Amino acid sequence: MNACLTKQILRTEPPAPRVTATNTTATPAPAEAVPHASPDASLETEIRAPHLIEISNLDFYYGEKKALDCVNLTIDANRVTAFIGPSGCGKSTLLRCLNRMNDLIDGAAVRGGTIKIGDADINAPGIDAIELRKCVGMVFQKSNPFPKSIHENVAYGLRIQGIRDRAEIARRVELSLRGAALWDEVKDRLNDNALGLSGGQQQRLCIARALAVEPQVLLMDEPCSALDPVATGKIEDLIHELKTRYTIIIVTHSMQQAARVSDKTAFFYLGRLVEYDDTRTIFMNPANPQTEAYVSGRFG
Amino acid sequence: MNFHQQNNTRRRREAAVFGLLRASTYLVLLCGALVVGTIVFKGAPVLFKAEFPFINIAFFTEAPETLHVFEHDGKKLELGDRDYRAFMENLAAPSASQPAVAPRSEHAYVYSVGGIFPCIVGTLLLVAGSMTLALFLGVCSAIYLNEYARQNTVTRLIRLAVLNLAGVPSIVFGLFGFGLFVIFLGWNVSLMAGWFTLAFMVLPVVITASEEALKSVPRGYREASLALGATRWQTIRKSVLPYALPGILTSSILGIARVAGETAPIMFTAAYVVRDQLPWQVAKLTDFFFQGVMALPYHIYVVSSKIPQNEYTERVQYGSTLVFLLLVALIAAASILLRNRLRKKHSW
Numbered sequence: 001m002n003a004c005l006t007k008q009i010l011r012t013e014p015p016a017p018r019v020t021a022t023n024t025t026a027t028p029a030p031a032e033a034v035p036h037a038s039p040d041a042s043l044e045t046e047i048r049a050p051h052l053i054e055i056s057n058l059d060f061y062y063g064e065k066k067a068l069d070c071v072n073l074t075i076d077a078n079r080v081t082a083f084i085g086p087s088g089c090g091k092s093t094l095l096r097c098l099n100r101m102n103d104l105i106d107g108a109a110v111r112g113g114t115i116k117i118g119d120a121d122i123n124a125p126g127i128d129a130i131e132l133r134k135c136v137g138m139v140f141q142k143s144n145p146f147p148k149s150i151h152e153n154v155a156y157g158l159r160i161q162g163i164r165d166r167a168e169i170a171r172r173v174e175l176s177l178r179g180a181a182l183w184d185e186v187k188d189r190l191n192d193n194a195l196g197l198s199g200g201q202q203q204r205l206c207i208a209r210a211l212a213v214e215p216q217v218l219l220m221d222e223p224c225s226a227l228d229p230v231a232t233g234k235i236e237d238l239i240h241e242l243k244t245r246y247t248i249i250i251v252t253h254s255m256q257q258a259a260r261v262s263d264k265t266a267f268f269y270l271g272r273l274v275e276y277d278d279t280r281t282i283f284m285n286p287a288n289p290q291t292e293a294y295v296s297g298r299f300g
Numbered sequence: 301m302n303f304h305q306q307n308n309t310r311r312r313r314e315a316a317v318f319g320l321l322r323a324s325t326y327l328v329l330l331c332g333a334l335v336v337g338t339i340v341f342k343g344a345p346v347l348f349k350a351e352f353p354f355i356n357i358a359f360f361t362e363a364p365e366t367l368h369v370f371e372h373d374g375k376k377l378e379l380g381d382r383d384y385r386a387f388m389e390n391l392a393a394p395s396a397s398q399p400a401v402a403p404r405s406e407h408a409y410v411y412s413v414g415g416i417f418p419c420i421v422g423t424l425l426l427v428a429g430s431m432t433l434a435l436f437l438g439v440c441s442a443i444y445l446n447e448y449a450r451q452n453t454v455t456r457l458i459r460l461a462v463l464n465l466a467g468v469p470s471i472v473f474g475l476f477g478f479g480l481f482v483i484f485l486g487w488n489v490s491l492m493a494g495w496f497t498l499a500f501m502v503l504p505v506v507i508t509a510s511e512e513a514l515k516s517v518p519r520g521y522r523e524a525s526l527a528l529g530a531t532r533w534q535t536i537r538k539s540v541l542p543y544a545l546p547g548i549l550t551s552s553i554l555g556i557a558r559v560a561g562e563t564a565p566i567m568f569t570a571a572y573v574v575r576d577q578l579p580w581q582v583a584k585l586t587d588f589f590f591q592g593v594m595a596l597p598y599h600i601y602v603v604s605s606k607i608p609q610n611e612y613t614e615r616v617q618y619g620s621t622l623v624f625l626l627l628v629a630l631i632a633a634a635s636i637l638l639r640n641r642l643r644k645k646h647s648w
Contacts, residue, residue, distance in 0.1 A: 130529050213528055213529055
């Protein structure tokens with residue numbers, strides 16, 4: 001019941017565009033830590049991008065340790081949003097809040113604020129995390145294909161949803177592998193073990209596996225940190241293609257990567273959102289001196 | 301510079317310690333070789349023979365019988381119980397010309413001829429049933445402790461209790477099983493009582509090992525599965541258990557040897573000294589579970605400590621022991637093969 005409800009909510013048309021698209025000042029935030037710059041130049045392009053995800057006043061704890069402190073963020077549909085910041089700044093934690101993967105960690109909990117995807121508050125009591133995760137797919141830092149065949153890896157998500165029709169599974173496996181730009185490389189060896197693929201191929205297989213369940217949002221947690229520049233380039237090209245159909249949020253340690261792939265960038269430091277703006281603005285003309293120091297490589 | 305070997309104290313101590321370590325290792329090896337060697341040397345003639353079919357089939361397929369040794373017509377005869385009865389019947393119905401002559405200086409030695417088939421069957425049944433129970437209960441508890449339960453004081457206490465259980469002597473398990481299953485639950489001396497008692501005895505090993513095996517499955521598999529919208533149970537069934545199974549089986553192999561070998565837990569709960577019917581000769585199905593069986597370790601205990609020792613009983617003692625060793629080795633080998641196949645199928 002709830003599950004269907006969530007899905008329906010998430011699938012409904014995004015809310016009407018707002019003029020104050022880049023500005024999150026509507027929600028109270030510590031003024032000294034969250035300065036918001038919305039230059040007029042970017043405003044026009046942003047008007048058309050509707051918010052899909054709305055994070056407001058989010059406080060997150062691991063036990064007694066505060067990992068996220070009053071984060072306010074709106075993420076646009078069909079855009080790539082990058083989270084950057086030094087290790088331990090909370091960017092991965094925030095990412096894992098979006099599909100409630102933090103539920104699995106003992107003592108980890110949202111203690112304040114809300115996350116809305118579409119119209120649904122994903123931490124509300126009636127929301128089923130399992131249904132949520134079907135809509136919000138995830139790709140992990142370390143590529144983690146199952147030690148099964150390539151075909152079975154992609155079919156995994158379909159099978160757990162109870163799809164038995166082999167033709168249907170084969171069709172969607174091909175579609176997903178094509179979507180992840182892997183089909184041509186593996187179409188002749190779909191029954192080979194996925195662990196025989198190269199690192200970059202394995203990561204694209206993980207993307208294909210996530211795409212197979214037809215999510216709306218794709219979370220990527222440092223997807224290229226273990227890959228060489230060529231494989232990284234392929235994944236980045238793929239991200240460009242995917243953003244026409246999916247809303248992508250990527251956590252990365254590589255500022256060049258954030259600059260290359262993302263439309264908007266959020267800079268986190270010590271659990272706080274320091275600055276969130278168009279990627280161009282963050283890298284060329286950041287409003288906060290901390291951001292500038294970080295993106296220019298002077299700390300972090 | 302003098303790099304030549306100096307015969308100082310340091311070097312001598314090194315040599316002494318090295319020698320001691322080596323000697324201890326060899327001593328252990330020697331003891332093991334002596335035990336196994338004696339059993340093989342004395343047991344092999346019982347199990348194997350020089351002419352076709354080279355194996356003493358009767359020893360594997362027949363029930364134990366009493367040996368009757370007596371003199372008749374000036375000859376010394378050694379007959380098993382059935383042959384002896386037939387022989388005596390012939391004597392009891394003598395022909396008119398020949399009067400009956402009773403055998404003289406008769407001696408009977410129990411269990412000294414025939415075979416140990418019921419014991420082999422009983423041991424196999426006990427091992428199969430108790431390992432099934434132990435694996436089921438153990439894997440379930442390990443999954444609960446490792447995958448579902450929150451890690452807090454309660455789970456720590458449970459783990460401590462499980463570890464303590466591993467240190468309880470087997471005779472205590474035997475008495476526990478006798479008290480709970482045989483008397484309180486009224487199962488009498490039966491397969492069921494034996495299965496549960498043995499299962500409880502190896503449960504700590506199975507739980508601890510299963511937990512280790514589950515922990516060794518990479519977190520990434522769980523996360524990937526959950527992130528695709530799988531429930532926890534789907535994740536465990538499809539992405540955790542298959543990869544943990546080889547590890548679980550590895551430790552269960554140790555459990556099998558222990559279940560097959562322990563005498564104390566079954567002597568009060570499942571083992572009969574002697575039983576004429578085989579386990580499948582029951583009137584109805586439920587009787588199968590509530591019957592006592594003969595078992596190899598208990599049989600060895602009986603023939604080596606409960607009957608007078610002489611040249612006639614040695615045969616069955618060493619024969620049974622060798623069969624027992626071979627049986628345990630065989631079960632362990634089968635489990636290792638199964639584990640290796642699973643490992644190949646689900647390697648990561």
